[in-house]
Amino acid sequence: MGCKSSGQPKQQGQPRAARGQGENCLADEFILETEGLTKEFAGFFAVRDVALKVRRGSIHALIGPNGAGKTTCFNLLTKFLKPSAGKILYKGQDITAMAPADVARLGLVRSFQISAVFPHLTALENVRVALQRQHGSSFDFWRSKSVLNRFNDRARELLNDVGLNEFANTPAVEMPYGRKRALEIATTLALDPEMMLLDEPMAGMGHEDIDKIAALIKRISAKYTILMVEHNLSVVANLSDIITVLTRGQVLAQGHYSELTKDERVKEAYLGAGHA
Ligand SMILES: Nc1ncnc2c1ncn2[C@@H]1O[C@H](COP(=O)(O)OP(=O)(O)OP(=O)(O)O)[C@@H](O)[C@H]1O
Structure with missing residues (x-):
């Protein structure tokens, strides 16, 4: 115990094995x-x-x-x-x-409960909102659509990671239960855990x-x-x-x-x- 982490900034998507290499604590x-x-x-x-x-x-x-x-x-x-x-x-x-x-x-991130997924936003929009929150943007996304679009590419990547490409434009409420859980995982991954x-x-x-x-x-x-x-x-x-x-x-x-x-x-x- 008492061993501090490396103090290096966490790099998104970097495989864990590459983190903290050379440290032996x-x-x-x-x-x-x-x-x-x-x-x-x-x-x-x-x-x-x-x-x-x-x-x-x-x-x-x-x-x-x-x-x-x-x-x-x-x-x-x-x-x-x-x-x-x-x-x-x-x-x-x-x-x-x-x-x-x-x-x-x-x-260290807990997966959201399904209720935390916005039912009337599409899968893509849900992940975008999670990305926006992670990056500390304000929540008035309806006024800053162009800003949010910056997150589109990353949101699509995350949907791809959880196998939800085909649901990108489907409102969460219309997704099958298992796919909603995958969306919940995608919104958790958006927090870069x-x-x-x-x-x-x-x-x-x-x-x-x-x-x-x-x-x-x-x-x-x-x-x-x-x-x-x-x-x-x-x-x-x-x-x-x-x-x-x-x-x-x-x-x-x-x-x-x-x-x-x-x-x-x-x-x-x-x-x-x-x-x-
Ligand atoms: N807020 C609380 N006040 C009093 N007792 C509680 C409270 N929360 C949990 N307990 C008690 O603590 C014990 C452990 O409960 P817990 O829900 O953590 O178990 P669990 O392993 O998750 O059970 P399950 O598999 O049934 O969900 C139980 O006896 C429960 O009644």
Whole structure:
């Protein structure tokens, strides 16, 4: 710990492997860490003493039976909740007391909820608005169409990255559910993250959409570190490099899916909670 990030400006689209080369410290290996992370609600510990280490460049999943503390932990990491105790370090920097917007500016970005996508704007317009916000432009885009057009090329690139070319001119409200989630990811990528936090990216999807979004997450993981909370264990098995299992607010086990399926404590936690 205590290892500072390189201090170099982040370059958009630069592959992670090229960042921080030559530096050999913990913050380079682990982009996000928590120490003793704890959230207490009136005497009940929803998250207790969690030490998480997310390796730069990995897809890291947070799983656990119902009530294990996944959402609470996610909300602590995204700064939607304040921890009762413990620290959150991003690239070696203590971000525990920082506001969500400041954390996002450092490159740690939570995927938007679908409701944050403007339903009557097209896919292209939605990504343009996200780019505009990222670049600090004012929000009166209806008066500065020519300014916004500058973002068109980048917006098209991002739509291409998430496989939404053909939906560029489709209003979000008319897009199929799975494609809306892809749009949500594109608007998140517009914020130029280094690390993305995804809250149940497959929630409410059918098989076909799950396959598409899984392929998309795999593709974007070439450039970004990803931490996701996900209930669908076959998705977690196929996508994750490493998995942390929470039960009763604490880390029960951590490892690759193949290791965890052999872990009696993990089996018992899931069976005990009716997740056979
Ligand atoms: N605001 C709150 N006040 C009191 N208790 C809470 C609060 N938020 C969560 N809890 C409790 O903390 C525990 C963990 O909840 P959390 O939602 O983080 O679990 P989870 O693993 O995300 O569960 P699920 O898979 O069911 O979404 C649960 O027992 C829940 O009832």
